[in-house]
Amino acid sequence: MAEKVLLKGNELLVEAAIEAGCRFFAGYPITPQNEVPETMSWRMPQAGGVFIQAESEIAAINMLFGASAAGARCMTSSSSPGISLKQEGISYITAAELPCLIVNMQRGGPGLGNIRAAQGDYFQAVKGGGHGDYRLIVLVPGTLPELYQLTMNAFDYADFYRNPVLILGDGILGQMAEPVELTPYEPILDLPPKDYVLDGCKGRPPRVVKTLYLHPTDSLVQHNLHLQEKYARIRRELNLYEEYETEDAELIVSAYGVPGRIAKGAVKMARREGIRAGLIRPLCVWPFPAAPFRKAAQTAGRFLVVEMSFGQYVEDVKLAIECRRPVAFLGKGGGWYPSQEEILEEIRRLSSKAQDPASVKGSV
Amino acid sequence: MDFHRPETLKDAPTHYCPGCGHGIVHRLVAEVIDELGIRQRTIGTAPVGCAVLLYDYFNCDIIECAHGRPPAVATGIKRMLPDRILFTYQGDGDLAAIGTAETIHAANRGENITVIFVNNAIYGMTGGQMAPTTMIGQWSTTTPDGRGQYAEGGPIKVCEMLSALDGVCYLERVSVSSPKDVMNARKAIKKAFENQIAEKGFSLVEVLSMCPTDWKLPPEKAMDFVNEKMKKVFPLGVYKDRSGGRHE
Ligand SMILES: Cc1ncc(C[n+]2csc(CCOP(=O)(O)OP(=O)(O)O)c2C)c(N)n1
Numbered sequence: 001m002a003e004k005v006l007l008k009g010n011e012l013l014v015e016a017a018i019e020a021g022c023r024f025f026a027g028y029p030i031t032p033q034n035e036v037p038e039t040m041s042w043r044m045p046q047a048g049g050v051f052i053q054a055e056s057e058i059a060a061i062n063m064l065f066g067a068s069a070a071g072a073r074c075m076t077s078s079s080s081p082g083i084s085l086k087q088e089g090i091s092y093i094t095a096a097e098l099p100c101l102i103v104n105m106q107r108g109g110p111g112l113g114n115i116r117a118a119q120g121d122y123f124q125a126v127k128g129g130g131h132g133d134y135r136l137i138v139l140v141p142g143t144l145p146e147l148y149q150l151t152m153n154a155f156d157y158a159d160f161y162r163n164p165v166l167i168l169g170d171g172i173l174g175q176m177a178e179p180v181e182l183t184p185y186e187p188i189l190d191l192p193p194k195d196y197v198l199d200g201c202k203g204r205p206p207r208v209v210k211t212l213y214l215h216p217t218d219s220l221v222q223h224n225l226h227l228q229e230k231y232a233r234i235r236r237e238l239n240l241y242e243e244y245e246t247e248d249a250e251l252i253v254s255a256y257g258v259p260g261r262i263a264k265g266a267v268k269m270a271r272r273e274g275i276r277a278g279l280i281r282p283l284c285v286w287p288f289p290a291a292p293f294r295k296a297a298q299t300a301g302r303f304l305v306v307e308m309s310f311g312q313y314v315e316d317v318k319l320a321i322e323c324r325r326p327v328a329f330l331g332k333g334g335g336w337y338p339s340q341e342e343i344l345e346e347i348r349r350l351s352s353k354a355q356d357p358a359s360v361k362g363s364v
Numbered sequence: 365m366d367f368h369r370p371e372t373l374k375d376a377p378t379h380y381c382p383g384c385g386h387g388i389v390h391r392l393v394a395e396v397i398d399e400l401g402i403r404q405r406t407i408g409t410a411p412v413g414c415a416v417l418l419y420d421y422f423n424c425d426i427i428e429c430a431h432g433r434p435p436a437v438a439t440g441i442k443r444m445l446p447d448r449i450l451f452t453y454q455g456d457g458d459l460a461a462i463g464t465a466e467t468i469h470a471a472n473r474g475e476n477i478t479v480i481f482v483n484n485a486i487y488g489m490t491g492g493q494m495a496p497t498t499m500i501g502q503w504s505t506t507t508p509d510g511r512g513q514y515a516e517g518g519p520i521k522v523c524e525m526l527s528a529l530d531g532v533c534y535l536e537r538v539s540v541s542s543p544k545d546v547m548n549a550r551k552a553i554k555k556a557f558e559n560q561i562a563e564k565g566f567s568l569v570e571v572l573s574m575c576p577t578d579w580k581l582p583p584e585k586a587m588d589f590v591n592e593k594m595k596k597v598f599p600l601g602v603y604k605d606r607s608g609g610r611h612e
Contacts, residue, residue, distance in 0.1 A: 023444070024440065024443070024444060026440070050443045050444065052439070052443065054436070054469075055465050055466070055468075055469035056465055058433070058436075058465075058466075059433070059436040059465065059466050059469065060436075062429065062430065062433035062436035062437050062440070062466070063436045063437070063439050063440035063443075064440060065427075065429070065430075065433070065436075065437050065440060066427065066436070066437035066438060066439060066440025066441040066442075066444075067440035067441065067443070067444050068440075069427050069437075069440075069441060070440065070441040070444040070445050071444070072444045074440075088430055089430060089433070092429075092430050198407050198425040198426075198427055198441065199407070199425070199445055199448060200404050200405035200406060200407060200424070200425060200445075200448050200449075201403070201404050201423075201424055201425050202404040202405065203404075206419075206422075206423055206424050206425050206426070207425050208419040208425070208426050208427075208428070209426075209427040209428065210410070210419060210426075210427070210428035211428060212416060212417075212428060
């Protein structure tokens with residue numbers, strides 16, 4: 001049996017990455033993810049890898065650009081303000097189609113904000129952030145066993161699709177501790193050979209990693225179409241979520257990450273009270289797992305979205321069900337999260353209304 | 365002088381303006397790579413600037429970086445592949461304005477890479493705006509009355525600045541504005557690569573170079589501009605040489 005350990009999320013992340021063969025880490029300190037570079041600083045050398053405390057998040061992401069081009073499994077981690085600084089580099093890495101893992105243990109914003117957990121970087125993560133038409137694969141673990149497994153999987157997704165993967169966590173996920181079984185890494189995909197690696201042109205023609213497309217004049221259109229094809233394929237193939245008691249639910253609660261876990265507790269309690277509530281908890285938010293939402297919208301009358309922000313993820317839920325059902329929203333930003341009791345209270349309120357068809361008509 | 369095309373250069377005409385120094389510096393770097401027999405284990409970084417199309421000319425692996433980030437990118441590659449030879453090729457805007465932090469910290473860490481820094485005292489690619497190395501009084505499209513000491517600050521002297529850092533192995537400022545200067549530049553570039561092969565750490569060669577187009581000068585006058593004006597502000601010479609040993 002695999003070893004069971006009690007580690008903080010930030011430390012567990014390091015173990016998962018190293019187990020999955022990550023051998024390059026560059027990062028810059030920022031709370032609440034400091035345990036990541038601190039743990040990396042001694043674990044990476046133990047594993048024969050490279051740790052660099054970079055001079056900035058900009059430098060860190062560009063070091064990844066190089067390390068990935070050199071063929072390494074590599075990662076960086078930061079929290080909100082630092083992730084903002086990485087956006088230019090992320091755009092270049094997606095354009096050059098290099099694999100890497102980026103972790104954002106989100107904190108309160110905007111600006112310097114605070115160091116409490118938040119989910120205010122959702123738009124930045126899934127709608128863009130950097131310049132140009134690009135996508136990141138965005139994974140959103142809500143528990144530490146999920147963080148461990150998804151971190152290992154992230155390297156496979158990155159290599160398989162030649163695209164950066166972002167783990168969108170939050171300060172709670174990074175700071176909380178849970179017992180986790182350190183299962184050995186097993187590739188979940190049949191990984192292609194890295195035929196783009198720059199390691200000197202011995203025995204082959206020189207290779208180029210670049211993102212400038214000037215000639216012919218439409219070459220950038222072609223490159224974008226190629227990227228779009230890849231993103232369409234990822235949309236078809238990657239669909240990660242947990243469904244809980246959705247079958248007969250009249251109210252679907254949805255949240256991702258740590259609030260997803262809190263919401264699950266609230267749904268359990270609601271069930272005990274005889275309220276037919278269910279939960280959809282995505283494990284990736286790009287691509288967005290629209291299918292379970294669409295299916296649920298056929299039977300459930302209402303939706304409730306819970307978020308540690310003033311309303312970002314909720315927009316994708318509305319899009320997924322094409323606004324066919326009213327979507328209520330319970331959000332807290334600035335570093336605070338809705339408690340299980342608050343969510344339960346909202347479920348109760350909505351479910352009693354759900355009994356009354358008249359109140360359902362006006363869509364939110 | 366060898367008039368054959370070095371193997372490290374592709375058989376392709378460059379896009380550089382008449383009298384531009386980039387073509388000369390490309391050739392010197394390529395000749396040195398040939399001479400040291402390292403082409404097949406060399407990886408170069410292209411900057412954002414006039415030399416962005418480096419991979420159209422260099423017959424070795426090349427990675428094109430975001431503006432100013434080549435030292436960080438080269439760090440990532442070199443740390444993963446320590447037995448490969450990494451060079452960055454950067455303009456003054458790339459190295460000493462937007463990328464100042466990456467330059468200073470790669471130098472301070474003593475990254476075992478070779479930096480070729482082409483100082484033409486102007487932003488070539490974007491059409492002649494002020495560079496961090498534009499000289500006091502020098503005209504540019506964003507200093508129409510000449511660069512001022514007080515509003516814009518004086519030119520940044522990269523070799524002088526980096527010479528204060530313990531991590532640096534070798535700094536030399538050369539020029540390509542006369543045949544004699546070109547020969548000296550070649551020697552300095554060779555030494556900067558040899559240092560890396562011998563694992564001696566960070567080496568940077570600053571090359572004073574011509575930009576006739578954005579200086580609004582005919583090519584021969586551009587050479588005079590380097591010889592008469594730039595060399596006064598940016599004196600040629602060795603600014604640091606610890607190539608005797610990394611930790612001496
Ligand atoms: C982030 C970013 N800012 C600005 C630019 C526009 N830009 C391209 S090249 C350049 C300056 C290049 O000057 P230098 O580095 O001196 O090289 P040269 O062209 O003179 O060889 C600028 C400002 C850019 N591409 N990216």
